[in-house]
Amino acid sequence: MTPAPHVPVLLAEVLAALAVRAGGVYVDGTFGAGGYTRAILEAADCTVVAIDRDPEAQVRAEPLRQAFPGRFTLLSGRFGDMATLLPAHGFTAPVDGVALDIGVSSMQIDEAERGFSFAKDGPLDMRMEKAGRSAADVVNEADEAELADIIHFYGEERYARRVARAIVEARAEKPFERTLELAEVVRRVVRKGKDGIDPATRTFQGLRIAVNDELGELERGLAGAEAILAPGGRLAVVTFHSLEDRVAKRFIRERSGRTGGVSRHVPVDVAASGPAPTFHDVSRKAIAPGPEECRANPRARSAKLRVAERTDAPAPSADGAKA
Template identity: 65%
Template sequence: MNSSAARDKAPEHIPVLLGEVVEALRPKDGGTYVDGTFGAGGYTVALLEAAQCSVWAIDRDPEAQARSEVLKEKFPRRLHFVPGRFGDMADLLAERGVSQVDGVALDIGVSSMQIDDRDRGFSFLRDGPLDMRMEKSGRSAADIVNSWSERELSDIIFTYGEERHARRVARAIVAARVERPFLRTLHLADVIRAEVRRGNDGIDPATRTFQALRIAVNDELGELERGLRAAERLLRPGGLLAVVSFHSLEDRVVKTFLKSRSGAASRPSRHTPANLGAVSATATFTAISRRPITPTEREAAANPRARSARLRVAERTSAPFLTSVAGGLS
């Protein structure tokens, strides 16, 4: 833990829908699983404790690797940490001699450790550098805010932040950066708050713009699509995919992907009977349930972060993985 995290005494990440994810993956002795979002290792540990299996744990945040070292001592030879992106999981594992796995878990978004560490720049409540890079490298939120055009800013704030007042926020950002470039999170939060009033829902007006920037900085939706396709390549027939998402944009990507891969979106029209055409032969996944699994009231009350969580589970069929993307994913 770095100095500012220690100063803020950030609580460790509480895994969301943990029991449901483990139950969905049905870990078995001798099985091989991917935890594409290691974080604090909540899912990884639960899988390793549920069966004598092995877990390949991936995370793009360099700080996650240090946390995995402690756990590796507890699960020698069964826990393997791989630094990188889950969108590359098939290649990352192939490089390590693994071509098929029994289950893949993805817990999308940022961890409590990342949000609570003001030096990472995700928080609009605590001042820190306007950073938001999970990988600690590449283009930062400050780079985007200080250099993108008003139109580009407005587009991402509207699309990724679902902010009704995106144009106004973008205009205010562009006007303010002429006076002083944005380097700190609270500078940006204050400019947004001066522009957009807090609604009846009580949500801080900076929430949506910060979400948009985080998604853009880390290309989160693009990564999610790549991760789903990589899981399709890596899962053996009968292998299970469990994806936990936290907002409608992410859930839509997962839902659209599974719909297209389970054949539902491949039918030319809703009037075409499902048994016509080659849908069942080419479907690479079978959705385990139509509706997403959501937290119990008890979990939502105990962990506010869990409130918007949705888990979708699907089983890999024996059809070969698809190279193109069907069903509306860009």
């Protein structure tokens, strides 16, 4: 069976959000298959610096290097480190836009050997950069309480304790090594719901997020974008589940001064005494794909795009003070 081709989600909306222009410098923090990068490079005579922690991304990037010589660079690393990664490779000027497409890529899901899929048998891995603690390590070594927390908080699984208990009982007989071994254990204790979603979905999501520290990486990436964007530069963040969207929504609201904590009855001089907003919330509400895109690309159904524009206020330093 041939894997489905990778289709960038909300592509037209992301391009519009970035307001791509000739001479601009843009960061694609989650290169993946290069869909956003290619579209940005084709939209204007600009430069794109992409980032990906997956070692296989460098191979996927070669056609773009040939098609856009001198205008495209792919850096190996985590997008959460963009504020230090870019200067270390000679990109010292503020950038005009940052695009982030959060979560696992379709190529990683489709490749059974990467261990992300509960529908295909493969090693229980899930590491985006093929280094560090794997999903098998977590499943076989974490105690029952830690497993339950991971599955509950990151997987949003209501039966997390039941699943964690079943995992601990099963691994006492034999350590988990394969994806389908874990999926079958989960399916034995969690019934298929009316929504038709596979019972293993949420457990696999929780483990994947924990293994790759995806929410922490998103928080670091948002702060990194804040540090490197020029005044007027745009931030476009595409998320695929509520945990990711909540992080992006909270960050943009806080940085744009929309925390809701200041009453309209408070004197202006008091209300204005707080830190100046570093972003303007452009989208205000999340942008969702239309029905046509959802029909053409089922993976787009849960996607949300949030857009913010950088102001000229200094970014907070690591200790929270303005730089």
